[in-house]
Amino acid sequence: MESISKELHVSHSLLVWVFFVCCLILExxxxxxxxxxxxxxxxxxxxxxxxxxxxxxxxxxxxxxxYLQSLGATSLFFIFFLLVIVLYEKKFEITTIPFVLYASFxxxxxxxxxxxxxxxxxxxxxxxxxxxxxxxxxRYLCTRKLL
Amino acid sequence: xxxxxxxxxxxxxxxxxxxxxxxxxxKLGLIRSAGEVLLTPVRSGGSFFITWFSKPSDNKxxxxxxxxxxxxxxxxVNQTQLQNENNALRDQFQTTSPQPSTLLPAQVIGALHFIPxxxxxxxxxxxxxxxxxxxxxxxxxxxxxxxxxxxxISDHMAVVLLVSNTSLSFPAKTSQTNALGIxxxxxxxxxxxxxxxxxxxxxxxxxxxxxxDATGQNTSFAPNLIVGKIVSVDKKTSNLFQQAQVKSxxxxxxxxxxxxxxx
Numbered sequence: 114m115e116s117i118s119k120e121l122h123v124s125h126s127l128l129v130w131v132f133f134v135c136c137l138i139l140e141x142x143x144x145x146x147x148x149x150x151x152x153x154x155x156x157x158x159x160x161x162x163x164x165x166x167x168x169x170x171x172x173x174x175x176x177x178x179x180y181l182q183s184l185g186a187t188s189l190f191f192i193f194f195l196l197v198i199v200l201y202e203k204k205f206e207i208t209t210i211p212f213v214l215y216a217s218f219x220x221x222x223x224x225x226x227x228x229x230x231x232x233x234x235x236x237x238x239x240x241x242x243x244x245x246x247x248x249x250x251x252r253y254l255c256t257r258k259l260l
Numbered sequence: 261x262x263x264x265x266x267x268x269x270x271x272x273x274x275x276x277x278x279x280x281x282x283x284x285x286x287k288l289g290l291i292r293s294a295g296e297v298l299l300t301p302v303r304s305g306g307s308f309f310i311t312w313f314s315k316p317s318d319n320k321x322x323x324x325x326x327x328x329x330x331x332x333x334x335x336x337v338n339q340t341q342l343q344n345e346n347n348a349l350r351d352q353f354q355t356t357s358p359q360p361s362t363l364l365p366a367q368v369i370g371a372l373h374f375i376p377x378x379x380x381x382x383x384x385x386x387x388x389x390x391x392x393x394x395x396x397x398x399x400x401x402x403x404x405x406x407x408x409x410x411x412x413i414s415d416h417m418a419v420v421l422l423v424s425n426t427s428l429s430f431p432a433k434t435s436q437t438n439a440l441g442i443x444x445x446x447x448x449x450x451x452x453x454x455x456x457x458x459x460x461x462x463x464x465x466x467x468x469x470x471x472x473d474a475t476g477q478n479t480s481f482a483p484n485l486i487v488g489k490i491v492s493v494d495k496k497t498s499n500l501f502q503q504a505q506v507k508s509x510x511x512x513x514x515x516x517x518x519x520x521x522x523x
Contacts, residue, residue: 141302142302142372145373166270183285183286192275
C-alpha cells in the first residue's frame with residue numbers, strides 16, 4: 114500500500130481540488146449528502162498524510178458557517194472519523210473498494226444521524242456508492258500523469 | 261512510525277482546537293460574521309441555482325390567475341373578519357384590534373439541502389440577523405401568507421423553518437367555520453390541521469389562519485394572516501378528532517423576498 118501512495122501525488126491533478134471545492138459548495142448550499150466527508154475519506158485512504166486532517170478542520174469550519182451551526186462541530190466529527198480510519202489502517206487494508214464502501218456508508222450514516230438529517234439510511238446508501246465512485250475517480254486523476 | 265506519530269499529533273491538536281472552538285462558539289461572533297460575509301457569494305450562488313432550476317409556471321395566464329386567487333383569498337379573510345366584528349358590535353360586545361406589526365423586509369439568500377424536483381424545501385436562509393433586531397420565534401410572512409418562523413440566527417443571517425416543516429406546529433382555525441385545531445407541518449410542502457373536534461365543520465377550500473386569543477396576543481402572529489387552504493378533510497365518526505390536509509397558497513421555492521414581523 115505504500116507503493117500506491119508513492120505513485121500518487123495530489124498536486125498532479127488540479128482537477129481533484131476543483132472537484133473538492135465544488136463538493137464543498139454543493140454540500141454547503143443544496144445537498145444534504147456529506148460529500149466533503151466522502152472526499153476526505155478518499156483523500157486519506159489514497160494518500161495517508163497528516164495534511165488531510167488540516168483540510169478536514171478547515172472545511173468543517175466553512176460548513177459550520179454555511180449551516181449556521183456551532184463552530185467546530187463539523188470539524189470535530191471529520192477529525193474523529195478520520196482518526197477511526199487511521200486506527201483501522203493497521204488492522205485492515207484500507208485502500209480497497211470494499212473498505213471505502215463500508216466506511217462511506219457508516220461514516221455518512223453517523224454524520225446524517227448526529228446532525229439530525231432525514232432519510233438517513235437511503236442517503237447513507239447513496240453516499241457509499243458515491244464514495245466508491247469518488248475513490249476510483251480521484252485515484253485515476255492522480256495517477257494518469259504517470260502513465 | 262514517524263509518519264503515524266505525525267498523523268496522531270495533527271489529529272490530537274486539531275481535535276483540541278475543534279473542542280475549544282465548540283465550547284467558545286457563542287463568543288466567536290466576530291469570526292462567524294467575517295466568515296458569513298466572505299461566504300455570502302457562495303450562498304447566493306446556491307440560491308441562484310435553486311430559482312433557476314425551479315419549474316416556472318407554464319402559462320402567464322395561470323400566473324395571473326394565481327395572483328388573483330391570492331388577492332381574493334386575502335379579501336375573503338378581511339371580509340369575514342369585518343363581518344365578525346360587525347356582529348360583535350351589534351351585540352354590544354367590543355373587540356380590540358391588535359397593534360399593527362412592523363414588517364422588516366429580508367432577502368432569501370439560500371435554502372438548506374434543497375434540490376428542485378428531488379428534495380423538498382423545509383427551510384430558507386434570509387439576510388437579516390441579530391444586528392437587525394431579529395429574534396428566534398418571530399414570524400416570517402409574504403403578502404399576508406405565513407411563510408414560517410425563525411429558528412436559528414447569527415449576526416447577519418437567520419434560518420426560517422417553513423410552515424410545512426415537521427418541527428413547526430401552532431394553534432390555527434378555519435376562517436369560515438372557526439374550527440379550531442393544531443396546524444402541524446408534514447414535510448414535502450404539506451401541512452395538516454389536526455385535533456379538530458368532530459362537532460366543528462371543516463370544508464375544503466376554507467382558509468386556515470393562525471388562532472389568536474381574545475386579546476389578540478398569541479406568540480408572534482398578527483391578525484388576518486393566511487396559513488393555507490384546506491384541500492381535503494379526513495373525518496371518521498369512530499375517531500376522537502378530525503383533520504384536514506392544508507396547502508399553502510405560495511410557492512416557497514420561488515420566494516426571493518420575505519418580511520419578518522418584528523413586533
